[in-house]
Amino acid sequence: MKLDAKIPEGSLDQKWTQYKSRVPLVSPANKRKLEVIVVGSGLAGASAAASLGELGYQVKCFTFHDSPRRAHSIAAQGGINAAKNYMNDGDSVYRLFYDTIKGGDYRAREANVYRLAEVSNAIIDQAVAQGVPFAREYGGLLENRSFGGVQVSRTFYARGQTGQQLLIGAYQALSRQISLGTVKMYNRHEMLDLVVVDGKARGIIARNLITGAVERYAAHCVVLATGGYGNVFYLSTNAMGCNATAIWKAVRNGAFLGNPCFTQIHPTCIPVSGDYQSKLTLMSESLRNDGRVWVPARKEDAEAIRRRQKSANDIPEDQRDYFLERRYPAFGNLVPRDVASRAAKVECDKGLGVSPTGLAVFLDFGAAIRRYGKSKASVAGKAQPDEATIEKLGREVIAEKYGNLFEMYEKITGENPYNTPMMIYPAVHYTMGGLWVDYNLETNIPGLFAIGEANFSDHGANRLGASALMQGLADGYFVLPYTIGHFLSGEIRTPAIDPASPQFEEAEQKCKMRIEQLLQTRGHQSVESFHRKLGKIMWDHCGMSRNLQGLQSAREAIRNLRSEFWKDVFVPGRADEFNPELEKAGRVADFLELGELMVVDAMHRNESCGGHFREEHQTGEGETLRDDQQFNYVAAWAWPDLDREPELTREPLNYEYVKIATRSYK
Amino acid sequence: MELQLKIWRQKKADSPGGFEVYRVKANEHMSFLEMLDVLNEQLIAERKEPVAFDHDCREGICGACSMVINGRPHGPNQGTTTCQLHMRFFKDGDVITVEPFQARAFPVIKDLVVDRSSFDRIIQAGGYISVNTGQPVDGNAIAIERDTASMAFDAAACIGCGACVAACPNGSAMLFVAAKVSHLGLLPQGKIEQDGRVQKMVAQMDEEGFGNCSNVAACEAECPKQISVSNIARLNRALIAASFQSS
Numbered sequence: 001m002k003l004d005a006k007i008p009e010g011s012l013d014q015k016w017t018q019y020k021s022r023v024p025l026v027s028p029a030n031k032r033k034l035e036v037i038v039v040g041s042g043l044a045g046a047s048a049a050a051s052l053g054e055l056g057y058q059v060k061c062f063t064f065h066d067s068p069r070r071a072h073s074i075a076a077q078g079g080i081n082a083a084k085n086y087m088n089d090g091d092s093v094y095r096l097f098y099d100t101i102k103g104g105d106y107r108a109r110e111a112n113v114y115r116l117a118e119v120s121n122a123i124i125d126q127a128v129a130q131g132v133p134f135a136r137e138y139g140g141l142l143e144n145r146s147f148g149g150v151q152v153s154r155t156f157y158a159r160g161q162t163g164q165q166l167l168i169g170a171y172q173a174l175s176r177q178i179s180l181g182t183v184k185m186y187n188r189h190e191m192l193d194l195v196v197v198d199g200k201a202r203g204i205i206a207r208n209l210i211t212g213a214v215e216r217y218a219a220h221c222v223v224l225a226t227g228g229y230g231n232v233f234y235l236s237t238n239a240m241g242c243n244a245t246a247i248w249k250a251v252r253n254g255a256f257l258g259n260p261c262f263t264q265i266h267p268t269c270i271p272v273s274g275d276y277q278s279k280l281t282l283m284s285e286s287l288r289n290d291g292r293v294w295v296p297a298r299k300e301d302a303e304a305i306r307r308r309q310k311s312a313n314d315i316p317e318d319q320r321d322y323f324l325e326r327r328y329p330a331f332g333n334l335v336p337r338d339v340a341s342r343a344a345k346v347e348c349d350k351g352l353g354v355s356p357t358g359l360a361v362f363l364d365f366g367a368a369i370r371r372y373g374k375s376k377a378s379v380a381g382k383a384q385p386d387e388a389t390i391e392k393l394g395r396e397v398i399a400e401k402y403g404n405l406f407e408m409y410e411k412i413t414g415e416n417p418y419n420t421p422m423m424i425y426p427a428v429h430y431t432m433g434g435l436w437v438d439y440n441l442e443t444n445i446p447g448l449f450a451i452g453e454a455n456f457s458d459h460g461a462n463r464l465g466a467s468a469l470m471q472g473l474a475d476g477y478f479v480l481p482y483t484i485g486h487f488l489s490g491e492i493r494t495p496a497i498d499p500a501s502p503q504f505e506e507a508e509q510k511c512k513m514r515i516e517q518l519l520q521t522r523g524h525q526s527v528e529s530f531h532r533k534l535g536k537i538m539w540d541h542c543g544m545s546r547n548l549q550g551l552q553s554a555r556e557a558i559r560n561l562r563s564e565f566w567k568d569v570f571v572p573g574r575a576d577e578f579n580p581e582l583e584k585a586g587r588v589a590d591f592l593e594l595g596e597l598m599v600v601d602a603m604h605r606n607e608s609c610g611g612h613f614r615e616e617h618q619t620g621e622g623e624t625l626r627d628d629q630q631f632n633y634v635a636a637w638a639w640p641d642l643d644r645e646p647e648l649t650r651e652p653l654n655y656e657y658v659k660i661a662t663r664s665y666k
Numbered sequence: 667m668e669l670q671l672k673i674w675r676q677k678k679a680d681s682p683g684g685f686e687v688y689r690v691k692a693n694e695h696m697s698f699l700e701m702l703d704v705l706n707e708q709l710i711a712e713r714k715e716p717v718a719f720d721h722d723c724r725e726g727i728c729g730a731c732s733m734v735i736n737g738r739p740h741g742p743n744q745g746t747t748t749c750q751l752h753m754r755f756f757k758d759g760d761v762i763t764v765e766p767f768q769a770r771a772f773p774v775i776k777d778l779v780v781d782r783s784s785f786d787r788i789i790q791a792g793g794y795i796s797v798n799t800g801q802p803v804d805g806n807a808i809a810i811e812r813d814t815a816s817m818a819f820d821a822a823a824c825i826g827c828g829a830c831v832a833a834c835p836n837g838s839a840m841l842f843v844a845a846k847v848s849h850l851g852l853l854p855q856g857k858i859e860q861d862g863r864v865q866k867m868v869a870q871m872d873e874e875g876f877g878n879c880s881n882v883a884a885c886e887a888e889c890p891k892q893i894s895v896s897n898i899a900r901l902n903r904a905l906i907a908a909s910f911q912s913s
Contacts, residue, residue, distance in 0.1 A: 046798075051798075051799040054798045054799060065722065065728075065730070066720060066730070066781070066782060066783065067782065067783065067785065067786050068786075069729070069786075069826055070722055070728045070729060070730050072722070072723060072728070074723065074727050074728050074729075075723045075727050075728065084805070084806075086806060122800070122802075124805045125802040125803065125804055125805045126797075126800070127805075127807040128796065128800060128802065128808060128855070129797045129801070129802035129803075129808075129855055130794075130795050130855075131795050131818070131822075131849065131850050131853050131855050131856050132799060133815050133816075133818045133819040133822050133849070133853070134805075134815070135815070136810055136811075136812045136815045138812055138818075139809065139813065140809030140810050140811055140815075141806045141809055142805055142806055147682050158819060158822075159819065161823065164727055164823075164825075165819075165822060168822065171789070172789060172794035172795070173794060173797075173799075175786065175789045175790040175794055176790070176794045176796060178786075178790050179790040179791065187783060187786070208677055210775060229770065239722040239723040239724065239728060240721060240722055240723075240724060241722045273695050274692070274693065274695050274696070276695075276696050276700050276703070276704060277700065278697075278700050278703055278724060279724045279725075281724075281839070282725075283724050291878060387820075390734070407745075408725065408726065408750070410748045411726075411746060411752070412697075412750070412752070414752070414754060477799045477800075478799070478800070481799065508856065526707055526710045526711070528703070528707060528710075529707075545735065570710060570713070572709075572710055572713065572714070572715050572716065573715055577677075577678070577776075578678075578718060578775055578776045580716070580718055580777065581710070581716060622745065632772075
């Protein structure tokens with residue numbers, strides 16, 4: 001099958017404008033007759049459901065949470081990018097576009113990324129109008145800060161809770177549409193399968209998580225906004241409930257999964273502390289605006305710190321290795337996430353790690369505290385401030401900027417980061433891969449759309465910080481409401497879809513049988529134990545660093561684990577009740593399939609790019625080594641039948657505007 | 667550390683519930699929910715039904731976790747959700763009582779899981795600014811005084827967990843409603859609809875069966891985001907002002 005990305009003609013900066021004036025419209029009278037299912041209520045799902053409701057479509061929105069406000073977008077901390085150039089520091093739509101393409105190591109589609117940069121400004125305006133309390137300057141105007149991989153300040157933020165505030169904005173817009181009756185909300189409903197009728201996505205099967213009832217929902221089209229699949233690694237910064245079931249069922253129904261091996265490992269997370277650990281907590285990238293990353297230069301010092309015989313403060317300045325500043329002087333501590341994560345791993349692998357496990361580096365605010373303290377003292381007219389005053393004033397500034405993050409760190413670790421540097425280590429955070437979509441955000445199944453983290457489209461092989469919120473809201477507020485018309489304008493004569501059709505019947509039966517199978521296996525191992533084992537395989541062999549041999553063994557191990565799962569899993573309780581273990585079992589069963597495809601993709605991509613680091617392909621300095629001759633394409637995988645090999649289709653990437661180059665942050 | 671847990675078990679909304687006692691081995695680095703994970707794995711190994719509880723982000727922001735620990739919503743620590751409460755605040759041999767949030771407007775679904783959809787319906791009644799996608803002016807066209815934005819943020823930090831309701835002897839949702847009314851009403855964008863918003867949200871709160879506020883201020887003490895009761899004063903002022911405005 002040949003993939004058509006449906007990129008509009010015209011120059012890069014005119015494509016979207018022209019598209020918008022040419023895309024077929026649906027009249028208001030017809031919109032009222034057309035039904036849309038949106039699965040997921042995070043930034044992408046809530047903004048899409050609200051915007052489509054405003055346009056007049058009949059929307060049904062589903063979430064497995066008890067309220068749409070709990071989607072994991074809520075946990076995004078640092079900020080959202082936009083090319084406003086409010087700081088007068090040389091930003092522009094083109095620069096945001098370019099930074100995103102380069103940050104993604106030249107593995108994203110130009111036209112989509114340019115459109116993303118173009119609509120970024122409108123998102124800020126929209127959020128402000130909804131009442132999102134962004135940080136402000138003393139003059140009352142919006143404040144910005146910097147994130148990794150860029151040399152401008154274009155990140156808008158609301159303390160360390162930007163995702164929460166943006167999601168509440170979208171949730172309130174959604175709530176308004178619910179009250180107006182244009183959106184019907186289904187809380188505590190989990191999508192179990194996609195229903196395809198005559199080649200088009202026409203509905204879903206969902207389980208009412210309270211009663212356990214397996215229900216059918218029909219619509220003219222289906223939008224998946226179900227987030228990423230980072231929980232395949234068991235330990236990640238994702239929420240416990242984040243899962244891949246919706247997108248995976250789409251794949252099993254014939255949709256292509258784009259670049260599944262592209263995973264983002266975030267450099268600044270609180271390190272793993274024990275076997276019981278259920279998740280990892282992110283410390284926002286914004287901290288790298290002021291925090292300096294280092295390890296002791298001498299192994300003896302690192303060992304002493306690990307044995308708790310020394311602390312960070314005992315290591316003199318000239319015995320510290322600020323390895324990001326040393327290796328990447330142009331970007332310093334603000335290199336992109338993939339680069340920062342690998343660099344931390346390199347130091348820990350050398351035996352310079354600082355936590356008892358040896359898997360941590362320091363993130364130090366000492367210099368920033370002194371710098372801000374001096375500046376504050378000077379503003380206060382103190383020409384010769386003493387050290388204690390500097391320290392006190394500096395801490396106040398840091399508390400204002402990052403107070404909630406420092407508190408969170410202290411709550412989890414029991415250590416005060418104002419006194420000693422934070423200890424951090426990389427952790428799985430985001431998945432750039434996702435359902436393959438064209439310019440319309442439509443998958444290869446007509447009528448099936450994927451938005452936000454659920455699609456693969458904008459971040460290439462590595463996402464820049466503060467771009468996930470931007471993409472989720474761009475897709476939901478400003479792209480999908482236009483592009484969905486491309487499909488729905490052809491459906492105005494289609495009557496309401498009948499959920500009694502044989503396709504719905506068959507899909508429902510399939511879901512029920514699978515639930516029965518999970519409950520009837522009655523083996524001896526818990527769902528959790530399988531998930532942990534899968535996570536370990538993925539992290540060891542398909543994590544920050546990958547090689548062919550490891551990937552081969554991982555594939556074998558996952559297949560064995562999957563067959564063991566279906567022979568020996570134990571799921572307590574019944575189907576017709578509120579049963580969280582059963583929910584988890586279904587999700588883990590899907591991860592056991594998806595994980596294998598990630599490994600297959602990582603094995604096939606015999607190059608290093610962005611977050612995908614194949615040890616066989618690196619420069620002398622340990623940087624990623626791309627192979628543009630062979631791999632300058634999107635890998636779109638079809639795997640409807642698990643008994644056969646996954647099938648690869650390539651979408652070549654044509655760089656017409658950006659000169660493809662070696663990515664350098666030195 | 668070894669703990670004794672007294673946990674409320676209830677099969678369904680309409681079935682009777684009661685306390686069950688469990689023993690569990692934990693360590694001080696675990697979060698409270700990770701300790702419950704250990705208990706659940708133990709129960710599953712004994713082929714018993716695990717304890718149902720709501721949870722998701724486990725970093726104190728989604729508002730899903732909700733239990734009452736030793737009589738206090740989200741446990742003993744101030745400004746801390748259950749998921750961020752760590753076991754180092756408990757001692758070996760402690761007996762810990764765990765119950766669901768209790769309020770008329772939060773019926774139990776199972777064990778420690780309650781139905782908080784009444785909060786969603788209060789927001790749907792008017793907890794928003796009526797602006798469609800694509801209408802706004804430039805973000806910097808509306809200058810907002812820094813302290814005002816900061817005050818609005820303090821109110822907007824509500825995570826909708828319902829601890830305020832569970833803490834209140836009257837089961838009132840005043841702090842939740844007041845936080846939203848303050849967040850939006852403090853901002854110039856939100857002032858326009860403030861009168862109608864306040865009236866509709868309060869009416870919906872009453873309809874959902876939440877109790878009245880009698881200024882106990884337990885809500886503030888137990889709020890994991892430490893939202894101030896001064897927001898309730900602001901709500902009351904806004905409600906009186908609205909009653910003079912409306913036709």
